[in-house]
Amino acid sequence: MGSRLEESSSQDFGGVVVRPVPTHVVGVSPVFTDPLWRVSVRLNPAEVDLLRTEPLRRLHFVAHGGASTLSTLQSYSRLEHTLGVFALVAHFLPDDELLRVAALLHDIGHLPMSHTLEGVSGLDHHAIGLQLLRTDHVLPVLEKHGFSAEAVTAALAPQPPSPLTNRSGLLNLDHLDSYVRSGRAAGRLGVDPVVMLGRLGLTEAAVSADRETAASLVDLICAEARLHTSWDNVGPVSAVRRLACRLLDNTNLAPERLARMADAQLWSAFDSCTATRRESAMIRYELHRLRVVTGHAPSGGRPGWDFSLRKIYSSAPLVEGRRIDRSAPELAAELGRLKALPTAFHVWWS
Incomplete structure (x- = not known):
């Protein structure tokens, strides 16, 4: 593999070959270094080829935080997260080539703005991702390298x-990558990810940590849940979902086509449709006007729209290889309190 990569960049026409930085995301050098975990992974030929496929490249233009990127600084892409997960798999299971490939492909079905539009018109990113494995973009690459x-x-x-x-x-x-990467973006990461990674292991196909690191992870998990139930997420996510439904109702755009858009293409579609253009601009430039309260409005109540969160993530690490409710009941209690967070809201423009 190394020789192929070197040959592809050897036509320097007498000049000095310009090399990529270690954090490049297109497989033009044999090593990728994840900037969060600071794990360096030597890419195999299948991984290089997959990084150059349209479904993976598209993720570079899909925000991991979805519509909450409009109200927060969580502006990193779904590809950045994907490569972080890939780096973690390569760190813990370096010889599991199938799981490394699966890590690269696990999010290719995501809709524009990631989870924001999940469920609109029945769209499911898991199902879409599995379908994409069998398309001309991905299947020939898999088969070329002995995967099915x-x-x-x-x-x-x-x-x-x-x-x-x-x-x-x-x-x-x-x-794990989602919680830690989000924590870094929000400035709530109190532990160096490299130090954290050194204290983590895998037990029963799950992440296991020492007591101190588990407490740090629980803090991140709880903070993420509070973010999901905050104005910063509920307001913009509910507004963008509403616009997407209106776009589908007022144009010939098929849900399947919407599902494969990148974020910029979705905004362009909003701006091109008379039924969504005005509110599209409001969401981007007048977001402060959104108001959010808990609970759905009674029939005939205030103007606006109801919104329900699909789920609140609260997966727990093992503590010293044991379930958290047995090994650290006080941490389990913190996670348990997340069940009391609101999931039903009413949103309107002031």
């Missing part, structure tokens, strides 16, 4: 649990 769509699908399945996709209420590597 079926094998990647199995690696992404919730059962049997894996460190990548464990959905049994235990912390997996996907959510």
Whole structure:
């Protein structure tokens, strides 16, 4: 693989070859270094080729934080998160080539603005991602390197649990990166991620930590849940979802086409539709006018719209290899209190 990469950049026409930085995201050098975890991964040929496919490149133009990027500084992309998860898998399981490939592909089905539009017109990013594995963008690359769509699908399945996709209420590597990356963006990361990573392990296909590090993770998990139920998330997310539904109702745009847009394309579509143009501008430039209260409005009540959060994430790390409710009940109690957070809201423009 190394020789192929070197050959591709050797036509310097007498000049000095300009090299990429270690954090590049297009596979033009044999090593990728994740800037959050500061893990360096030597890319294999399959990973290089996948990084150059349209579904993965598109994630560079989809905000991980969705519409909350309008109100916060969580402006990093879904690709940045994907590569963070990939780096974690490569760190803990460097020889599991299938799981490394699955980590790169686990989020390719995300809609524009990530989770913001999940469920609109029945769109589901998990189902879309599995479909994309069998398209001309991805399948030939997988087969070229000896992988099958079926094998990647199995690696992404919730059962049997894996460190990548464990959905049994235990912390997996996907959510670990989300919590820590969001914490860094919000300025609430009190532990150097490199130090944290050195204190983590995998047990029962889940992230395990010492007591102190588990407490730091629980703080991040709780802070993320509070962000999701705050004005910063509920207001813009509910408004953008409303616009997307209106866009589909007033144009010939098919939900399947909307699902494959990047964020900028979605804003362009909003601006091109008379039914969404005005509010599209309001969301971007007059967001301070949004008002949010808990609870749905009674029928015939105040103007605006009701909104419900689909879920609040609260997956827990193991503590010293044991379930958190047994090993650190006070931390389990903190996570348990997240169930009291509101999930029903009413939103309107002032």
